Amino acid sequence: MAVLLKRHMAIIAAFVSVTVVLSVYSHIYASAGRATVYIEDIYGDQAELNGITVNGVLQDRYHRLIFDVKDGETKTRTEYNQHYKDIIPPYYNVNYNAKMFDGIQYTYELEPGWKMKVMISYFDLRSMDQENWMNYSLDFTTDVIGPGGNQYSLTNDTGYAMASTGGKIYFTVPTTREYTGTNGIYEIVKFYSMSDRLLMEANNLTSPKDAVRTVTTFSLDGNKDGGPTIEVLGLEAAGDKLALILAIDGMLVVRTYDPKSGAMLGEVALDDFRLVEYREGSEDRAKAYYPPYHAFSDNRSLNLCFRSSASTQDADVFAILSFDVSEGITLESNIEERYTEGEPERFWDITAKNGKLYVVVLLRERRGQSFVTYDVLFPKRLLLYAYKAGTLVYKGELVTDMDDDVALERQRNISGDFIYDVPRYRHFADVELR
Template structure:
């Protein structure tokens, strides 16, 4: 009887192997049959004929690399031998900033800013490496609210920039800071050894002085340091003063200024003493920065105060750094394609040859009540836009079947409560670039 059982198991094992092979073959056959195309919505696709758009759509078990060149889409799917951790990253103001395989965060107090560095790993976590310190300038005390004077113009990590192995920092001071600030090249000591070092041995190198004389009187808007960016081998200081935006370039070796561009009629909201002239647009401080190191350009994207519930108004300012600094293009943008996907969405701008190219993802509205309970899985869309002289000349959608990943959630009863959302199971776009 035992012999008969042993022989009977062989056909069952063979059948199981055959089913596994069939499923594997079916998976590999289907991997290249998914939807992946460009759908023209406004204008002619010739508008993107001068650039190439490439990126990945992936989850934890496979990825599809795509490339749009001369208006044609090519895509190829790779199945991973082992599941991989989701590796998407999008900077959110107030969180850590990544650059060159490192992650930086700033702990700021009224008397000291501590910059911490961590090395990123392939396993989805980071390892503490070092710390550096910068003393901020003093604060003018002319308010009954003790927190008002402490306010920075932007989250402190906006003051970080990296060129090669060097990290630079300036405090994003508001108009309530007085005296003088500076741009520093940081010197890191080993993480966790603060009590064992002499702070003088790790004092940052002062690269350039930033006088704050305009803030002394408390009249007008004064100086607001909005951020520090790297463009090739140069630093770009972004600051606002008396209703204008300034972008100043610095040599990282000598600290000498290399040029400055000014954008007039640039008003930040809710500034004491700034009445805001009628018809002058107001902007929010938190900008998006898109440096192009090969072309020596920097595009800054500011949200305008005119944005409404169903429309996002922005202004993109593109600067050239080939000589000094010059404003190459100013484009007013208006997006009404849904809600920004701040979790794992794509936001990309590139200025080239008189045109501004934008790739952005949005979550569409949800109409079915049970599905609306799970906001994170609302249908997503990835759009490509082309602007020329502030006019939208092309809009297209990169269409895929990625929203089909939500089928399990759509069929879940709303009475079950929450569900486990893991980006390893839900595809997302990443590594999208324009070249």
């Protein structure tokens, strides 16, 4: 036996070595499939989610767990990052004065003056090519008359005032009560490269008028002569339509437009919805909300979500409004949700389907700064809600291993060894309901 072993030891050793390497290899990569992803019921019957798919990515710097939960069944797939551009840009990183359309970041800046000047530039975040880093931009002087001086205020950050449909980018000016003149919805026709702009500046030319097409205009004169005041909260796209979100005398008004003709398709006003600043000191019974909102849309519906002034330290209250925009615009449902398990860190998606309204939101546990110092370290839960005719029919949690990474860091945080590096910890990306 010993002689036999000795005679064939090379081949035996080769076999053993290769087997060890391959079995470690397959053991490790097969265990990627053992990641936890399932929906745990909190309230109601999970069958309420039937027909809807929750899909998204749980990623860190090294890998992306792509999940797909449908009718109680989870499908997962793991992809390994080869280069840092494989990492989906973490949602923390998008600036408030910018918006992403198809992976391209558009940054919108305003320059105060007698007439407000809009500057929008873009760059492709996905491309690391030097050429694409070069800013392409647009300068456009509107007919919006500013409050004067170099100071100006906005209802919402400029990122809210851009929308994209049919491959085109549209914008408006997020004006407050302090502005007069004429605001509008504009379509970007053309961006100019840095070299074009330098050439124009050298020749004292401004961007040619053909860089922008005016879709429609509306007067802000109510702000001047004591008429109903008008404020622009933002612009959204719903299918092939544009939705202008306004506050008229503080009351929420949504108007839909056809981007091609500029014709107004419909208007809806919410009687019991006031912006917070209009509520102060008034006897008005209407509920009060803050101007920043979250918007989600598809061909048929536009869903908006506003934070309510009824929010307290223990509960964040949000109004979830769903509009049917298929013909004109009508309010489908107006839901008020109190989030007590944690404060909403990000609304990932709100969608209306099969006569129900579904919400997926990431909640950050509500504990004091004495617990942990950094936002990324808080325990977070991804919750799913389903509403029928305005009432909650289902609530569940998408359970993952996400917290393991930060649980370990929370223990380190106490000893002061925490590393603030977002892609080091698993986090959600591209979560949506379909």
